[in-house]
Amino acid sequence: MILKRFFQTLRLGVYSLLLHKLRSGLAVLGILIGITAVIWLVAMGEGVSYQAQQQIKDLGATNIIVRSVRPAQQGSSASSGLFLEYGLLREDFDLIVSNIRRATSDVLEQIVPLREIKKEARRHDLNLDVRVVGCTPEYLDLNHLTIDRGRFLTDSDNNPPENVAVLAAEAAKSLFPLENPINQTIQIDADFYRIVGVTEDRDPTAAIGGSLDSQDYNLDVYIPLATLRARIGDMIFTSRSGSREGEIVQLSQITIGLKDLTYVDAISEIVRKIVLEKHPNKDVKVIVPKELLRQAALLRMMFNVLLILIAGISLVVGGIGIMNIMLATVTERTREIGIRRALGAKRRNVIAQFLVESVVLTGIGGGLGVAFGFLCKPTINFARDLVMEISPETANTLPTTILELQPIIAPWSIIASLLISVGVGLIFGMYPAYRAANMDPIEALRHE
Amino acid sequence: MSLALRVEELAKHYVLKSETVRALRGVSFDVPEGDYVAIMGPSGSGKSTLLNLLGCLDQPTSGNFFLRDVSIAQLNDNQRSEVRAAHIGFVFQSYNLIPQLTVVENIEVPLYYQGNLAPDQRSYCKQLAEMVGLGDRLRHRPTQLSGGQQQRVAIARSLANNPYFILADEPTGNLDSATTHDILSLFESLNEQGKTIVIVTHEDEVASRVKRVIRLRDGEIDSDTRN
Numbered sequence: 001m002i003l004k005r006f007f008q009t010l011r012l013g014v015y016s017l018l019l020h021k022l023r024s025g026l027a028v029l030g031i032l033i034g035i036t037a038v039i040w041l042v043a044m045g046e047g048v049s050y051q052a053q054q055q056i057k058d059l060g061a062t063n064i065i066v067r068s069v070r071p072a073q074q075g076s077s078a079s080s081g082l083f084l085e086y087g088l089l090r091e092d093f094d095l096i097v098s099n100i101r102r103a104t105s106d107v108l109e110q111i112v113p114l115r116e117i118k119k120e121a122r123r124h125d126l127n128l129d130v131r132v133v134g135c136t137p138e139y140l141d142l143n144h145l146t147i148d149r150g151r152f153l154t155d156s157d158n159n160p161p162e163n164v165a166v167l168a169a170e171a172a173k174s175l176f177p178l179e180n181p182i183n184q185t186i187q188i189d190a191d192f193y194r195i196v197g198v199t200e201d202r203d204p205t206a207a208i209g210g211s212l213d214s215q216d217y218n219l220d221v222y223i224p225l226a227t228l229r230a231r232i233g234d235m236i237f238t239s240r241s242g243s244r245e246g247e248i249v250q251l252s253q254i255t256i257g258l259k260d261l262t263y264v265d266a267i268s269e270i271v272r273k274i275v276l277e278k279h280p281n282k283d284v285k286v287i288v289p290k291e292l293l294r295q296a297a298l299l300r301m302m303f304n305v306l307l308i309l310i311a312g313i314s315l316v317v318g319g320i321g322i323m324n325i326m327l328a329t330v331t332e333r334t335r336e337i338g339i340r341r342a343l344g345a346k347r348r349n350v351i352a353q354f355l356v357e358s359v360v361l362t363g364i365g366g367g368l369g370v371a372f373g374f375l376c377k378p379t380i381n382f383a384r385d386l387v388m389e390i391s392p393e394t395a396n397t398l399p400t401t402i403l404e405l406q407p408i409i410a411p412w413s414i415i416a417s418l419l420i421s422v423g424v425g426l427i428f429g430m431y432p433a434y435r436a437a438n439m440d441p442i443e444a445l446r447h448e
Numbered sequence: 449m450s451l452a453l454r455v456e457e458l459a460k461h462y463v464l465k466s467e468t469v470r471a472l473r474g475v476s477f478d479v480p481e482g483d484y485v486a487i488m489g490p491s492g493s494g495k496s497t498l499l500n501l502l503g504c505l506d507q508p509t510s511g512n513f514f515l516r517d518v519s520i521a522q523l524n525d526n527q528r529s530e531v532r533a534a535h536i537g538f539v540f541q542s543y544n545l546i547p548q549l550t551v552v553e554n555i556e557v558p559l560y561y562q563g564n565l566a567p568d569q570r571s572y573c574k575q576l577a578e579m580v581g582l583g584d585r586l587r588h589r590p591t592q593l594s595g596g597q598q599q600r601v602a603i604a605r606s607l608a609n610n611p612y613f614i615l616a617d618e619p620t621g622n623l624d625s626a627t628t629h630d631i632l633s634l635f636e637s638l639n640e641q642g643k644t645i646v647i648v649t650h651e652d653e654v655a656s657r658v659k660r661v662i663r664l665r666d667g668e669i670d671s672d673t674r675n
Contacts, residue, residue, distance in 0.1 A: 344533020344561035
C-alpha cells in the first residue's frame with residue numbers, strides 16, 4: 001500500500017523529469033562528477049596507503065630496528081681524523097639483550113645483529129658490486145627470504161667463523177651465469193668464500209618516509225657475522241673523488257623480533273633509552289614499524305578526510321545545481337501545485353513529490369557516478385601506458401608511487417557515495433519542496 | 449431532504465494595506481442534496497471569495513459552513529486538504545488537467561490523495577471516462593484533446609472521489625456555445641443521477657438551465673430564486 005503510493009510518486013517524478021530531459025541531464029551531470037570524484041580520489045588514496053602499509057608490514061610489525069646512521073658530514077673533522085667512527089657497537093648489542101631480559105623475561109623471539117658493507121665480488125674475470133651482509137641464521141626468516149638452492153648460514157658457520165657465503169638471486173645470476181654456484185668460490189677483497197646456497201628473488205622495498213632507505217635484496221652476499229669481523233673487520237676505506245675516507249662501524253643494524261605485538265611499545269621504550277644514553281650524537285636511530293603503521297593509518301585517514309572535503313565541494317556545487325533546477329521546476333509548475341492542492345493534496349504530499357524528484361535526480365547521478373568510479377583502475381592504467389608509450393622519458397621521471405599505483409575501490413566509498421547523493425537530493429531539494437508546499441492554493445490556481 | 453451543504457452568516461474580510469475589504473458580509477443558504485445551483489453576480493460581488501470558501505480552499509473570517517452535518521469552517525490546512533480530497537469535486541474554467549498525465553491518470557489524482565488506493569481504481573476511472581464519452585481517449589494527454597474534451601475529463605475527475613457536491617468555477621467560460629451546450633447537458637444528466645452541483649458563473653445561458661440561482665451583490669445575497 002505505502003509501497004504502491006511510493007512507486008506512484010516515483011513514477012510521477014520520473015515523468016516530470018523526462019519533460020525536461022536536457023535540464024535534468026545537466027543537473028544529474030553535476031552530481032555524477034562529484035560522486036565520481038569521491039570514488040576516484042578515495043580509490044587512489046587507498047592505493048597509495050596500501051603500498052606504504054605493505055612496505056611497513058614487510059619490516060615486520062613485531063620488529064624493532066636499531067640502525068647505525070652516518071652522521072651528517074662535519075667537513076674538516078672527518079678528514080682530519082681520517083677515520084669516522086660511528087654507529088652501533090657490539091657492546092650495545094649485549095646491553096640491549098641484557099636490558100630486555102632484565103625488564104621482561106621471554107619476550108624475545110630473536111635478536112639479530114648484522115653488518116653490511118659495499119664490496120666488489122669477483123669470480124674469474126667477472127666482478128660485481130654487491131652488498132656484503134654479515135649476519136646470523138635468523139636473518140633469513142626476519143627478512144622473509146626463501147632459499148632457492150642449497151642452504152642458508154647456520155650457527156656452526158659463525159662459530160668458528162667459516163668462509164662460506166649465500167648469494168642472492170641476482171648476484172648468483174651475474175657471477176654464475178651458466179653453472180650451478182653451489183660449492184664454487186667467489187673472492188671478496190683477498191679472501192675466498194665457498195657458496196653454500198642461493199636465495200630466491202625478492203621484490204625490493206621502497207623507502208619509507210625518511211626513516212628507512214629502499215633496499216634491494218637481490219645483489220646481496222650473506223656471510224657469517226663472525227667471518228665478516230675476522231676477514232674484513234670494522235674499518236672500511238672508500239675512495240671518493242680522489243680522497244680516501246675511512247669509517248669504523250661495528251654493527252650496521254640490530255633487529256629485535258618480539259613474540260607479540262603488545263610488547264612492542266614497552267620494549268621500544270627500553271631500546272630508545274639505551275640508544276639515547278650511549279649515542280647522544282644521533283648516530284643510531286630506532287625504527288618501530290608498528291609506530292610507522294600507526295602513523296600511516298593516521299596519515300591515510302587525514303588524506304581521506306582531505307579528499308572527501310575536496311570532493312564535497314564539487315558535491316555542494318552539484319547540489320546547488322539541483323536546487324536551482326528544482327526551484328525553476330517549482331515555479332514553472334505553480335499551476336500544477338494549485339491543482340493538486342485543490343484536489344486534496346496535503347502540504348506533505350507536495351513536499352514528498354518534489355523531494356522524490358530531486359532525490360531521483362541525485363540518485364541517478366550517484367548511481368552513474370559509482371559506475372564511472374569503477375572505471376578508475378582501467379583509466380589510470382590506460383593513462384599510464386599511454387604516457388609510457390608516448391614519452392618514456394617523462395614516465396621515468398614520475399615517482400614510483402605513481403608508476404606503481406593501483407587504485408583500490410573502497411566498498412565504503414561506494415555506500416557512502418550513494419548515501420551522500422541521496423542526502424544531497426534531500427538537503428538541496430528541501431527548500432524548493434517547502435516553497436512549493438507553502439504556496440497558497442488559491443494563488444497557485446490563478447497562476448498563468 | 450438532507451442537506452449537502454449549509455452556509456451560515458459566512459463572512460470574509462481581507463486586510464489590504466491597513467484597509468479592510470469586506471468581500472463577503474454574512475451569507476446564508478442551504479443546498480439540499482440533489483440540488484443544482486448557480487451562483488451569479490457581477491465582478492466584485494464576492495463570487496470568487498464564496499467559491500474559495502465552499503471549495504474549502506480558504507478559511508472564513510466568521511460564520512459557519514457545514515458539509516452535510518460537519519462544520520468545516522475552522523479546520524486547519526491539513527484537515528481542509530482531507531475534506532477536499534474526500535468530499536468535494538472541482539471543475540475549473542481552464543480545465544486544470546495535469547499535462548504530464550494521461551486522461552485516466554488525471555481522473556485518478558483525487559483518489560491518490562484520498563489515501564485509500566483501491567485495487568480496482570483504474571477500471572473505476574476508466575468507467576468514469578466512458579461515462580463522459582472519452583472511453584476511446586484513455587491514453588491521450590490533455591494537450592491532444594479539445595477544450596470540450598478536456599472539460600469532460602475534468603468532470604470525470606470531479607466524480608472520482610464520489611463527492612458530496614461538485615463545485616464548478618465558470619466551467620463553460622472557455623468553451624464555444626455548442627460545447628457549452630454539451631457540457632451543461634452532461635451536468636444535467638449528472639444532476640438527474642442525484643449529484644449535487646454548484647456552479648459559479650456569470651453566463652445567463654448557464655443560469656437558465658439550473659434549478660436555482662443565487663445572485664450576489666456587494667458581498668451579500670441579492671436574490672435566491674428557483675427556476
